[in-house]
Structures are given as C-alpha cells and as structure tokens.
Amino acid sequence: MAVLECAGLHRSFGSFELGELTFSAAEGRVLGLLGPNGSGKTTLIKLINGLIRPDGGRVTVCGLEPGPASRALVSYMPERMQLPDWMKVGGLVRFYGDFYPDFEASRARELLSSLGVDEGQRVRQLSKGLRQKTQLVLTMSRRARLYLLDEPFGGVDPASRDYILETIMSGRAEGSALLISTHLIADAEGLLDDVLFLADGKALLSGPAEQLRRERGMSIDALFREVFRC
Amino acid sequence: MLRRLLKYEFAATARYILPLLALLFVMSGAAALSIRLLGSGYTGRAAAILAAISVVLFFLSVMALAAVTLVVVVYRFYKNLLGPEGYLMHSLPVSVHPLIWSKLITALCWFILTGLCIYACVFTVAFRAEVWSEVLSELRLLFERLSAAYGIGAAELLSVVLKLALLLLLGTASSILLFYASLAIGHSFNRYKLLASAGIFLGLGLLSQLVTLLLALITGYSLRGFVTVLNLRSLAQLGHALLSGGILLNAAWCVILYLLTAHMLGRRLNLE
Numbered sequence: 420m421a422v423l424e425c426a427g428l429h430r431s432f433g434s435f436e437l438g439e440l441t442f443s444a445a446e447g448r449v450l451g452l453l454g455p456n457g458s459g460k461t462t463l464i465k466l467i468n469g470l471i472r473p474d475g476g477r478v479t480v481c482g483l484e485p486g487p488a489s490r491a492l493v494s495y496m497p498e499r500m501q502l503p504d505w506m507k508v509g510g511l512v513r514f515y516g517d518f519y520p521d522f523e524a525s526r527a528r529e530l531l532s533s534l535g536v537d538e539g540q541r542v543r544q545l546s547k548g549l550r551q552k553t554q555l556v557l558t559m560s561r562r563a564r565l566y567l568l569d570e571p572f573g574g575v576d577p578a579s580r581d582y583i584l585e586t587i588m589s590g591r592a593e594g595s596a597l598l599i600s601t602h603l604i605a606d607a608e609g610l611l612d613d614v615l616f617l618a619d620g621k622a623l624l625s626g627p628a629e630q631l632r633r634e635r636g637m638s639i640d641a642l643f644r645e646v647f648r649c
Numbered sequence: 650m651l652r653r654l655l656k657y658e659f660a661a662t663a664r665y666i667l668p669l670l671a672l673l674f675v676m677s678g679a680a681a682l683s684i685r686l687l688g689s690g691y692t693g694r695a696a697a698i699l700a701a702i703s704v705v706l707f708f709l710s711v712m713a714l715a716a717v718t719l720v721v722v723v724y725r726f727y728k729n730l731l732g733p734e735g736y737l738m739h740s741l742p743v744s745v746h747p748l749i750w751s752k753l754i755t756a757l758c759w760f761i762l763t764g765l766c767i768y769a770c771v772f773t774v775a776f777r778a779e780v781w782s783e784v785l786s787e788l789r790l791l792f793e794r795l796s797a798a799y800g801i802g803a804a805e806l807l808s809v810v811l812k813l814a815l816l817l818l819l820g821t822a823s824s825i826l827l828f829y830a831s832l833a834i835g836h837s838f839n840r841y842k843l844l845a846s847a848g849i850f851l852g853l854g855l856l857s858q859l860v861t862l863l864l865a866l867i868t869g870y871s872l873r874g875f876v877t878v879l880n881l882r883s884l885a886q887l888g889h890a891l892l893s894g895g896i897l898l899n900a901a902w903c904v905i906l907y908l909l910t911a912h913m914l915g916r917r918l919n920l921e
Binding site: 432433465468469470471472486487488490491493495497500501502503505510514517518519 | 650653661729734735739740741742743918919920921
C-alpha cells in the first residue's frame with residue numbers, strides 16, 4: 420500500500436518549474452530522491468509536507484492532503500537547522516513529546532546520551548555535526564508513517580555519516596515509508612529500495628534500485644555520475 | 650495545542666522581558682528612595698546627584714523595557730515562523746491559527762504586563778502615598794457630583810472604563826497584527842523580504858490612518874447639528890458612541906490583518 424502518492428504534481432518559481440511528477444512510496448520502502456543541487460528535491464519535499472502549495476496535481480500521505488492531519492503522520496528533517504538555538508536539548512525532547520503523540524522520548528534520550536549530548540546543553544552550544552545528529556535523533560524517534568529527510572548527510576564528516584545512516588536504518592518505524600533526498604549517493608546506496616532521479620525539476624529516471632542496477636550493470640552511484648555528468 | 654504553544658511562547662520571550670522587568674523595579678525603587686531622601690531633609694550635593702542619576706536610570710530602564718518588549722514580540726514572530734525555525738513550527742500538526750494566536754496572546758500579555766508595571770513604577774516614583782489618597786478622594790467627589798447633577802451612575806462609569814480597556818486592547822492587538830501581516834506578506838517575496846515588509850508596514854499603516862481620518866470626517870459632518878444641543882449628558886452619549894465606533898473600527902482592522910496573516914502563512918509561505 421502506498422504511504423505517499425504524487426500525481427501530476429507541479430509547482431513553478433519564476434523560471435524554475437518542478438514537475439509534472441507522478442510517483443509513490445510504498446510501506447516499508449526507502450525512496451531515494453536523487454539529483455544535483457537545484458534539481459527541485461527540497462521543493463518536492465516541501466510540497467509533500469505542505470510547506471508550499473502545488474500549482475497543480477495532487478499529493479497525499481496515507482490518503483490525506485498536506486495539512487495538520489497529514490503532518491501528524493510525517494516526520495520531517497529539513498536541510499536547514501530548524502531547532503531553536505536557545506532551547507536546551509532536554510527542552511526539545513519535551514517539545515517533540517508535547518506535539519507528537521508518536522514521539523518516543525525514552526528512545527530519543529537514549530540515542531542522545533549515546534552521542535554524549537547532555538540534555539542541559541543548549542542547541543547553540545553543540546557543534547554543527549552534533550546539531551545535525553540531534554535533529555536526526557528527534558526526527559527518527561517518532562513512530563511516523565512517512566519520514567522525509569532532506570540532505571541528512573549535508574555538511575557532516577564521513578564518520579558522522581555512518582552514524583546518521585545507522586540511525587536512519589535502525590530508527591524507522593515498521594511499515595513506514597522513507598523518502599531521502601541526497602546527492603551523496605555512495606553514502607545512501609545501501610539504504611535505497613527505489614530511486615527517483617530529478618534534473619531541473621523533471622523526473623529523469625525512476626524505478627526499483629535493484630532492477631536499475633541489474634539492467635544498467637552498475638551501482639546507483641555510478642548511474643548517477645553517468646546521468647549527471649557535466 | 651494552543652496551550653502547549655503558549656507555554657513555549659512565554660518561555661521564549663520571558664528570558665528577555667523578565668530580567669528587564671526586574672531591572673525596572675530595582676531602578677524605580679532606587680529612584681523613589683533617593684527622591685524621598687531628598688524630600689526628607691538630605692539636601693547635600695551628593696544626595697541631589699544621586700537622585701538625579703537614579704531618576705535618569707529609571708527612565709532609561711522604562712524606555713529599554715518598552716523598546717525590548719516591542720522588538721522581542723516582532724522578532725519572535727519573524728524568527729519563529731518565517732526563519733529557519735519556521736520549518737519546525739509549520740511542520741507541527743497544527744494549523745496556522747493556533748500558531749498566530751499563541752504569538753498574539755503572548756504579545757498582548759507582555760504589553761499589558763509591562764504597561765501596567767511601567768505606570769505603577771512611574772506613579773510610585775512621582776507621587777507619595779498621601780498624594781494618592783488625596784487624588785482618590787477628589788475623584789470620588791467628582792464622581793458623586795456628576796452623578797447628582799447629570800445622573801451619570803456607577804454602571805455608566807464602569808461601562809466607559811470597560812470600553813476604554815477594550816479599545817486599548819484592540820488597538821494594541823491591531824498594532825501587533827500590523828507587524829505580523831507586513832512580515833508575512835513581505836516574506837512571500839523572493840528577494841528583499843525585510844525591505845518589502847517595511848514598505849508594506851508603511852503602506853498598511855498609511856491606509857489605516859486614511860480610513861480613520863475619512864470615518865472621522867464623515868462622523869464629524871453627520872454630527873454637525875449635535876453641538877447646538879450640547880450638555881454633559883449628551884456629551885457622555887457622544888463619548889459612548891465614539892468609543893463604540895473606535896472599538897468596531899479596531900476590531901474590523903484586527904480581523905482584516907489577522908486574515909491577511911493567516912492567508913499568507915497558510916497559502917503563500919516562502920521559507921528560505
């Protein structure tokens with residue numbers, strides 16, 4: 420059953436146009452949204468989470484159009500640091516617990532403790548990598564139906580990427596769908612069940628990752644480099 | 650959800666405003682004490698300088714509190730709903746309405762609290778306790794004479810006070826919403842968002858002034874024969890009518906600005 424469905428979705432910003440995109444993300448699957456910078460990955464994720472509205476087409480999460488009800492089912496981590504820098508980490512755990520009934524505070528505390536993050540520390544006191552990991556821990560500690568991760572590996576060192584990858588793989592709720600946007604394909608290659616290649620807002624290529632590897636005789640990373648060769 | 654949002658709003662804003670409120674109380678205490686000392690026989694040069702410095706510091710703390718309250722209220726809306734934190738707030742399972750209401754209610758509470766504290770401190774510094782009892786007894790006498798001569802009773806006085814309070818509340822709310830609406834509209838632009846917000850703020854402010862002026866002219870014209878039968882009783886009725894008109898005008902302006910803000914945040918959000 421599809422958790423996320425997009426049909427003829429499009430949105431334009433000045434000269435940039437996204438779509439029309441038609442695709443879905445099924446239960447238990449990881450969909451990789453792959454494309455170079457400026458290809459429309461963030462715009463598409465914003466459309467799915469209702470942060471911007473489409474000019475046309477339709478997007479639904481578990482049959483719900485983007486809005487407060489769908490956002491209760493979606494756990495979203497934006498590319499930018501969204502956490503208020505004045506808040507303490509413990510306060511953020513309580514904040515998530517207050518607003519999301521599916522948030523597992525004990526799991527978040529356990530993961531934060533394993534990272535060496537003190538709950539009394541303010542977000543502004545954390546290093547960039549730790550902030551990114553804290554944001555990911557909070558996102559993945561929800562038992563959501565759909566996870567939207569926008570460039571989760573952006574700006575972190577390779578060791579941190581391993582941690583992020585592990586947290587994503589172990590953290591997602593059973594039966595959920597996960598959409599991950601990245602241009603660091605090598606890091607996410609093992610995670611992906613399905614891929615959607617985006618270029619200039621258009622879908623270039625899509626399908627099950629394993630099938631594409633078999634048909635093209637190369638990894639998704641190699642395929643990405645071939646498709647987007649400058 | 651609104652209650653939970655309010656909890657975080659107060660926490661986020663109190664850390665700036667409460668220390669300044671505490672400073673205001675300290676400064677007003679110091680100013681009141683130094684003035685009392687000066688009035689009770691300590692007439693040396695040092696006492697006079699101390700009194701002057703403490704009064705200046707007191708008024709600086711008043712200005713700081715008033716300015717910071719306004720800046721905190723406006724900046725909180727901008728940073729929390731239109732900046733990077735907007736990704737977190739607009740991803741919560743709530744509509745834009747509780748988001749705006751939580752900001753507006755918190756802002757109104759701070760304006761009322763800081764306003765009351767500033768007035769209380771200014772009066773404490775300026776007047777001694779015995780002056781207060783004299784003022785209150787004079788007011789009581791005035792009210793008794795008005796009541797005897799023109800039949801203006803306690804109910805009417807209470808109604809005027811309530812209407813004035815409502816007008817003040819709505820006026821403050823419309824000023825806050827003017828900032829919110831301007832920022833929300835300005836932020837829908839792709840470039841020069843703050844410049845656009847400033848332009849829209851000036852434009853909307855000018856528009857509200859023009860509408861108020863136009864309504865005042867119309868009201869004045871339609872009341873041109875009224876002055877011929879002017880007495881205190883009819884003046885009281887005119888006051889009531891003007892207060893009611895002001896309340897309606899401010900309420901309408903609040904609704905327009907609120908709907909504009911909600912529309913821009915709900916339909917035209919443009920987070921960077």
